Amino acid sequence: MMRITMEDVARHVGVSRALVSLAYRNRPGVSTETRERILHAGRELGYVPNRVAARLAGHGGNTLGVFLQDLHNDLFADLYEGTRAVADEAHKHLVLGVGALDGGRDAEALETLAQSRVDVVVAFGLQLPDTEVRTIAERVPMVCVLRGVADVDSVVSDNRHGARAATEHLIDLGHRRIAFLANPPSDGYMDRRHGYMETIAAAGLRPQVVQTTYSRETAAKDAGALLDGADAPTAIFAHNDQAAMGVLDALALRGLTPGRDVSVIGYDNSSLSKAPGTSLTTVDVDGVALGRSAAELALRRIEAPGAPSEWRTSFPTLVVRSTTGAPAA
Amino acid sequence: MMRITMEDVARHVGVSRALVSLAYRNRPGVSTETRERILHAGRELGYVPNRVAARLAGHGGNTLGVFLQDLHNDLFADLYEGTRAVADEAHKHLVLGVGALDGGRDAEALETLAQSRVDVVVAFGLQLPDTEVRTIAERVPMVCVLRGVADVDSVVSDNRHGARAATEHLIDLGHRRIAFLANPPSDGYMDRRHGYMETIAAAGLRPQVVQTTYSRETAAKDAGALLDGADAPTAIFAHNDQAAMGVLDALALRGLTPGRDVSVIGYDNSSLSKAPGTSLTTVDVDGVALGRSAAELALRRIEAPGAPSEWRTSFPTLVVRSTTGAPAA
């Protein structure tokens, strides 16, 4: 089952290899009639263009790398959707790399994308420390999404703003003991915590931060401890929807009703939050729009490699559903 | 910012390029000391191996293509996880392609993988007709997952079995009017419908099949029509969890309680079904195991390109949660 090459097609049609190349990329320089003959012959012979060879020979500029932190969180599906739409319009190829929930595969995935010689990497949800990100960004241009890194192109949603809105909503409902279930502290992911802290402080309330992980199970455990402890909160703001699910798990386990006994807010407006029985109050970051924005920055970066880094900030919106209400009594 | 190549590293160390190549792939033929010197110099110069060139020059055999139908459905995240685990152990690279919910990008994504010269494609959830799949599989070896195709390596979960279990569960609960909210008919995705049909027939009941799409919104609309119609069912079995979400949406809209007023069963045991407020009764296919199995078949296919095609079938299990119960009256 020998592989057909351009050479074979050229010979079969009786033209040069260069012409076949031009024909397949429909570039000027080939008569319409010749092109037809070439494409027809290619089809007939079962020729499949070799993208690997093309990329080696080409001068680059048409491949975006995409890093996805976690396939289990469908916020990344939205981000990808946005990026893909823009990339399609610009006729750019996408090469994917997938991380892990705990960030343990970030470096490896980025390395793979670099070795694959993508022209720029669009990274959704990196957990690598800022300094490492900057180091990598010096070798392969990067666009960080959901996470701002100084001196690196970034597309972020204002997390502090979102956290403030969420916390204020709880305060407005009358809650006084509001806990924040925080993600592990790491560069670029502290703003939700800050937004919570400053809002709580401004209201003259006592902050209560419990640090958890990115796993729903751990979040459930940590929320459980919180609920069972003395002076349990009447409202819990979780760092994201997955963690909020854990909180809901903990509530269910204790026969407590979200929104009535304890209010819960998540973050991301993932599809999980939209389940009818869940109906989680959360913060919407509009992943598709962020993904589009990121792709646009990436394209710009390809055009102007030396341009100064650019940050794009958007503002999330609070989505009030049924897991928030006035405190129980 | 000239790219450093193997040549540069070789010159810098004072050895041949071939030796650098061997050193980087830690293959025999390089003294430990020389290897150290090479790797050290590489690091110092900022050398990044060019995977594109490597794949062009190499004889293949170490790259798996992975097709993911839809990033919004986290069943595919499980499948990917399983495949990645096996690929990692075998030191194989993964190249990803992403489809679309309606199957409209299947051909394109597979074409891209073929052009990327992957050695075999592991396809999760293809919607292409059987004949087209077979045609493509002749050019690039394929392993179809969640979907059996004759003469093509396939890893499937017995959908008929799962659908029977789900339907029987509803019958055992006492339901007599059980509807099936079906996916669009297409090759390889008819077994859930068949399993439902034969179980209903065996029980002497009247089948009621309503065809919907893969979108949650459409499912909600179609389920709504069903609920509003004459002789509304007391139980609805949806072709997957996403569709079941739509059913739950429709119930919520009408103030009906799942499991009490109307029973609902989904399929996939996706994370959506596990939300505490949802707690959807569903059928678990164990995506991670399927993903592992698929990767194993893929590896086998690389080793023995000419071997006869193999099918692997596993059996799903019913997961009873709270959306199913005895009929209302």
Place this chain on the structure above:
DNA sequence: TTGTACGCGTTATCAA
């Protein structure tokens, strides 16, 4: 409009 020739960065073969 067409063809020639060189380069892309590796891997692999074979001889030293």
Place this chain on the structure above:
DNA sequence: TTGATAACGCGTACAA
């Protein structure tokens, strides 16, 4: 253990 040298399949000036 090392070092030339030929593929690998294609892009692209440049010449015709």
